[in-house]
Amino acid sequence: MAKKFFIKTYGCQMNVHDSEYMAALLKGMGYIPTTSKEEADIILLNTCTVRKKPEQKAYSFLGRLKYQKRHRPLIIGVGGCLAQQQGELLLKRMPHIDFVFGTHQIYRLPEIISKLNKKGKVCETNFSYQLEPPKGVIPTFNKFRAYITIMQGCNNFCTYCIVPYVRGREVSRRSESILEEAKRLLDMGVKEIILLGQNVNSYGKDRREEISFAELIRRVGNLPKLRRLRFLTSHPKDLTLDLIKTFKEVGTLCEQIHLPVQCGSNRILKKMNRRYSREDYLKKIEMLRKVCPEIAITTDIIVGFPGETEKDFKQTISLLQEVSFDDIFAFKYSDRPPAKAVGFKEKIGEEIKAERLAAVHEVQAPITKAKNREKVGQRLEVLLDDYSKRGEMGLSGRTRCNRVVNVRAEASLLGHLVEVEIDEALSHSLRGRIIKVLD
Ligand code: SF4
Structure with missing residues (x-):
């Protein structure tokens, strides 16, 4: 056996x-x-x-x-x-x-x-950077949506973060090898590819001969058979105008970006070593929305970073209101040795952190709900890539703006792109009816 x-x-x-x-x-x-x-x-x-x-x-x-x-x-x-x-x-x-x-x-x-x-x-546990996956090993959890790791590690050393210590420094894969892997996946029937890295938009900076991340997006995005492309995760300081423009130029690139801001106070952003200001961040949001008005933007927020005053925290709240994110992922700060912030004084108490986290969710929840409600009545392209977790619905998939949609559908439609009319908006997902099959 x-x-x-x-x-x-x-x-x-x-x-x-x-x-x-x-x-x-x-x-x-x-x-x-x-x-x-x-x-x-x-x-x-x-x-x-x-x-x-x-x-x-x-x-x-x-x-x-x-x-x-x-x-x-x-x-x-x-x-x-x-x-x-x-x-x-x-x-x-x-x-x-x-x-x-x-x-x-x-x-x-x-x-x-x-x-x-x-x-x-x-x-x-040696750091040895075997970047290329072994030949013939193809992970296939989902037959229609696949991930490709394009780089490992991070050089940024945000003061709260342990990643550079446990994943090492940035090392990019060769673009030819990424393109080969993408072609193999597309030949197997994959329709959506997600390029992964701790900080994808600094792709190629460690290899002089390599193309930029924007160019990689163009090359992968224009592969025949590819229907959709996404990338994760981006650092705001490395989001260039050239990369922003790809949202307009590359038809397969989905209108969605996760752009972690972490907080709205310049004083705390500096202590976090994020290397952008609130104003820089807002400028990038403005550019993204100018180039791609329908883009969905999500972010990460940390509350209770050492030394975060009530005034700093209010700036995070006002940033949420100003940007109006499609959704957020918010967390309480915790010490992660050996990250630098472990040694920072003025630690914030657990009770205050919990209150601030609740306040962040209270501000964001109606924004997320309203953004979801805007979709009701719209006809959206959905890639049906899984069985619905809501048993009665049949299948589920994602819109190009990365929202989960549940539909009543036969299993034979699994893996198809369909046009769905949205009937209902729930807190974290949508429901709709299939209008037509697109492929
Ligand atoms: S938060 Fe992101 S960018 Fe900053 S060190 Fe960690 S992985 Fe790198």
Whole structure:
């Protein structure tokens, strides 16, 4: 009987995509996926340390596995940022873990697992930058929407962020290799590609001979068979006019951008080492909307950064009102050693952070709702790429502006682009009727 694997993922889209690779590699070793950890022969945990919560969740998940390990043969491996940061310490702290593999070791997973028999416990956390995925390994969680990691790491050292320490410095893949991977995915029937990186719009800056990110967008975006293109995540300081113009020039590039602002106070932005001001950010928003009036803009907000006064916080609130984002992801600041802000004085109390987080949501919720309501009555292109989580609806997909839409539809329409008339706006999704099939 084939052995089974279960992967639990915490954190960002980069981690989700890394888990897709882990799954593809395990399948290559003859394992089959299971949705039940109780019946898995191998359990992998792909961890995140960007915030305190996912880290705590990872520890508690690992703690619960101890019991299972006592009662049956089970291999437990931990990857991702926590694995990179803790390394051997993790094996010492939780002896029921069999192996730890860092953020640069994912493609070596089969080799690491095979070492277990010979060496017992294994810890591999070297920074080695194997950027090119192994040939023939194609992650296929979703057959119609695929991610391509175009670069690893980050050079920005925002003072609250641990990423440069656990993912290393920026290293871009070769554009030819990205284009080849994109063509392979399109030949397999993928219709939408999302280019991924911690800071995608600084793509190519570490390679003199490489093209810019805007040029990469043009080349990938003009590939025959591609219907949609997106990218994630952008740093406001690296969002050039050339890149902004691609929203107009490249027909496949969807009208959507995630542009983390973090806060609205120049004083705090400086302490965060974000290297743009509130005014710079607003200017970029203005340029984006001028070039592409229908663009949907989302952002990240951190409340309670050390030293954030009531006056600073009010500037974040006024920025939310001024920009009118389509949606936001807001978090309370937490210390992430060894990030620089850990050493900053004037830490904000948990109660104040919670109040500020609630205030941010209170301001944004009606804006998001109103933006969703604007869609009612409109006819929008939707790529039906999954079964709906709302059972009665059938299928779900995303608009070009990245909103989730549920429709009543037969499974045979899975993977098709359809035109949908929006009937109803909920807080985080839309519902509609299919008007016609577009492909
Ligand atoms: S840009 Fe800043 S927040 Fe984003 S990954 Fe790099 S250091 Fe972290």
